[in-house]
Amino acid sequence: MKTIDIKILDARMGEYLPSYATSGSAGLDLRACIDEPMEIMPGETKLIPTGLAIHIADPGYAALILPRSGLGHKHGIVLGNLVGLIDSDYQGQLMVSTWNRGTDAFTLNPMERLAQLVIVPVLQVGFNVVEEFEESDRGAGGFGSTGKK
Ligand SMILES: O=c1ccn([C@H]2C[C@H](O)[C@@H](COP(=O)(O)OP(=O)(O)OP(=O)(O)O)O2)c(=O)[nH]1
């Protein structure tokens, strides 16, 4: 398994290092590193620290912060940025933009699992400027162009 450097910015996180819940898990749960319960009102977005920093270092990888399904579906707790993208050279604290898109206030408790981190491969590309593309099956068709006839 590949390893990446992690810094524990808040000592409480020492016993809560992110880990895969099962052998096939893709996501590593991130916890709310807060001091006391925090109420997030409907429509409100709060930036929640995780107490952790990672340095992926290799530009061939990035991390995505995604919502947890249960929190999102049952409580409307999703991400203010919809998806968080963690660059391979980012060394600051992992932050979770937490949006209550639901209709009820939500109480976020210290160390509660709030979102999940997924490490993904990334391909950095250069651009080759052209006047015309080589013809493809799809061409410029989009937005339902292959849909119902
Ligand atoms: O949910 C997130 C999203 C981003 N980040 C950190 C890591 C990422 O590498 C950095 C910048 O994120 P992004 O490029 O998405 O934000 P930006 O608004 O474009 O800021 P910047 O100008 O710093 O790139 O912020 C987080 O901690 N949590």
Ligand SMILES: [Mg+2]
């Ligand atoms: Mg950016």
